Amino acid sequence: MSIKNKKNVSIALVAVLLLLVIIGGWFFWNQQTEKESKEKMINERIVTTTVPMTQIFAKLDIPLVGVPTTNEKLPAKKQNLPHVGNHVSVEMEKIISLKPDRVYVDSELTEDYAGKLKEQGIKMSSLNFSDYPAMRKTITEIGNKYSRQKQAKNLNQQLKIKNVQRKKKPKVLLLMGMPGGSFLVMNKDTYLGDLVTRAGGQIVAADQKSMMTPVDNEKIAQADPDVIIRLAHAMPQQVQKSFNESFKSMPYPNLTAVREKQVHDVQAPKFSPTANLHVKEAYQEVKEWLDDSQEN
Known part of the structure; x- marks a missing residue:
């Protein structure tokens, strides 16, 4: 090999080595940056504003600095x-005093928090608990964000429920009572409506396009x-009293569910308008009620 060729080979080797050093350095820097980003995310000062999300953060062993005020445990x-x-x-004022890096709110309640948090420069993230599938997806997303993938996977595994197939679907009316005496009809797209559908029931007397509508x-x-x-x-006691009073009037006394004593009053923490970690217990009760209705 001539001196010129040897020189060219040497230059080429140096160039390759330099390229490898650059690639290796970039890869190391990228890994370090990603690691630092994850560590920073894990060390965030986090405030949760609903019970279901607080329960999930606890299950995934993610530290919090503030939690919602509630009568629930x-x-x-x-x-x-x-x-x-x-x-x-x-x-x-209490939220601001905790100097959080991020405040988590339910996706249906962002308007209650967004403006004031933005004024204070506090990051707000919304979480979707609208129904059972949404909650499972939310658990996965939280696990990914805070490097708790294994815990999130285990939790979702624990929350699995099996759909029921029935030849004849029991007709189910879902009512949500409000303090003050009014109540709404819920459709199949609500959390409870989804559970009823999975248990083999058919939601009736509801508007298919609106999750909740006035009683007709x-x-x-x-x-x-x-x-x-x-x-x-x-306020379950007050709401149940209102329900009982309303059910004295037509058309309720003539309904099959009333005559066959298939009217069930439910409340938090097991049942709620949005998904929570009591889903398997709630689902089991719904299945039993539908089973009982078909035995009559």
């Missing part, structure tokens, strides 16, 4: 943390449900 490791109110009574007594009478589930959104 919070996970033991989160009970003594500062309470920051809830969507009915937001304690914004004529539609209820025509549907004649086999099962009625009455959910108290808040």
